Amino acid sequence: MASSAISATPTSSFIANQKELGRFGFSSTSQFSIHKCKKSAIPMKIMSVMTPQQSERRPATTGSVKTALTLTEKILARASEKPQLSPGENVWVNVDILMTHDVCGPGSIGIFKKEFGENAKVWDREKLVIIPDHYIFTSDERANRNVDILRDFCTEQNIKYFYDIKDLSNFKVNPDYKGVCHIALAQEGHCRPGEVLLGTDSHTCTAGAFGQFATGIGNTDAGFVMGAGKLLLKVPPTLRFVMDGEMPDYLLAKDLILQIIGEISVSGATYKAMEFTGTTVESLTMEERMTLCNMAIEAGGKNGVVPADSTTFKYLEDKTSIGYEPVYSDAKASFLSEYRFDVTKLEPLVAKPHSPDNRALARECKDVKIDRVYIGSCTGGKTEDFLAAAKVFLASGKKVKVPTFLVPATQKVWMDVYALPVPGSGGKTCSQIFEEAGCDTPASPSCGACLGGPKDTYARMNEPMVCVSTTNRNFPGRMGHREGQIYLASPYTAAASALTGYVTDPREFLQ
């Protein structure tokens, strides 16, 4: 609470020190932020070696708790400084990170200025993260202007984390530029267990993979948070999804979440938290957990969350120096309902047009002729997504039969595509395998054609075509053309489909 009342007003010497401090900028904020001071009391070393036992959950970190809470409730209790709370309650929540991008940033800034005054300062210059990513490589003047608005604001407010791009002709000469915000947030260490992250993008729920509360908000709410550092949120009840069993090697997290959305529908989790647990989830990498949480919104969910564990702590080791404190659902926590899945019995899935819950087995759609394949976005454009696609191309040794577009989510992913050897390939990189398979050259990192965007966006569907895509939505017009048909699928299924020109079960190549 206290932290939000104090606007960080950096002195000039403070600004001068900014670069030297780098990652350790944390210490520089403690004088401004009581909230953070409290956190700094927790030695980071201790936090990262702590591996919580499944059977023996630690009691809530908010003090004595008489009512068992879910993970989501516990985060919101701590962030609202309440010992306990119940679903349905509206609470004022302190925000740890607010993220915005080029599509909603200018509007949020406009509201912030209008409501708090032209000369107002944001509540904390180190907690507002601004990531241009949507409409970058376009000649659309208004889109370019919107990035300029972000830049001017970040300069004026001395925003610490602004991942700018100035030279659009070559993203590589922009060292600060990252790309897709949700992946950049994770890669740059802005996602931490137990925290509250809000963003002006519905896929902000991706960060729930880190055991934190993360949800999407609108411009007006974001404008409020910019000034106040807090927001009124309704505590959601939690749906629990328990996935057990060893993951078959032809499935990816995308199949799991398509299975869940198909089960509960695109409004099945509206106003609710979705907690993913079970032995399968525990075995997933961070990127796969991000895929799972990313599409919680496609079921209407307020947030998706995976309990933090050793996988999480390891991922965070070299990414953040800020202390964090994971929380977990109490054994007796009350869940609205529980769904159980035996993952060993699942098969590769797609979501047919025009809804993410229009689930079908990939092999049931083998007669669907396609015009193109798209691999990219916050859902399916991470390093492991490209490794998965490369694995299928490698196993087949064939060439793609339809244009196959590859859009790495971030600059880091792009570098991985060009540098990381694909296992079992004798040292080839993804980019080499893609070239041999006849795919389009990997494009500049951004949200790309996942959401259509300006007319000149790379790989945008400007004709009514059929596309298999690793993205997240297949509503009419989503990738450009209103009559276009989008089949949502895993990177395995997308790559297999590229090889045949039809929607294809990846087992045709992986077994």
Added chain:
Amino acid sequence: MAAASCSLSYNSILTPSPIPKTKTFLGVLPNSIKFPVTSSRAPATAIRSSRAVSVVPRATSVDSGSTSEAGSTFHGLCYVVGDNIDTDQIIPAEYLTLVPSKPDEYEKLGSYALIGLPANYTTRFIDQNEMKTKYKIIIAGDNFGCGSSREHAPVALGASGVAAVVAESYARIFFRNSVATGEVYPLESEGRLCDECNTGDVVTIEMDESRLINHTTGKEYKLKPIGDAGPVIQAGGIFAYARSTGMIPAQN
């Protein structure tokens, strides 16, 4: 499939009651925004100022006497859509370069409202070369406004001249954004009005009575009360409401 084993353990203390186990539970929305003040403190003639462009009247909104609580009546033609109308259909991504807080771009956003509806919606929401719609009320099915968190969606509807949406249920962020901006009233119907009404029907919404009257068919329908969100929308959004009730200081 395997997921059928839902142990539905509703805890009456932890969840708002009563909760039917059906899908309509998803539609229990109106309490989503609650302020630590009683709604009766909200002046009925609350300021409708600080919206981006203040000239857009809420339909042919008639403030039914300054004594009633949130008494508004909306009267006009309705436009009927189906289930899961997502934000890409309400305002396609190519128009998101328009910044809603800029007055001229606000107007332009309005002219693209619902342009993403597929071609089978033969009657278009906004006539060619028009900036505004002639439909003041949208009637929809389940999960209206699902998808993206873009606030451009309720803003585009409000800017086009829509006063209220009447849907079976809403996606969470759309509902929240509608209230936060005060652009449109996201009202919920008791039944499935999108099967009962046709585009072009003349309807009246009486907020006090939580009632929708279809004058073309002569039928009346019950709406769910908007609750505490009503005064916020009437004030013109969350900031205007907070100022009018003294939650945050008034601007100079």
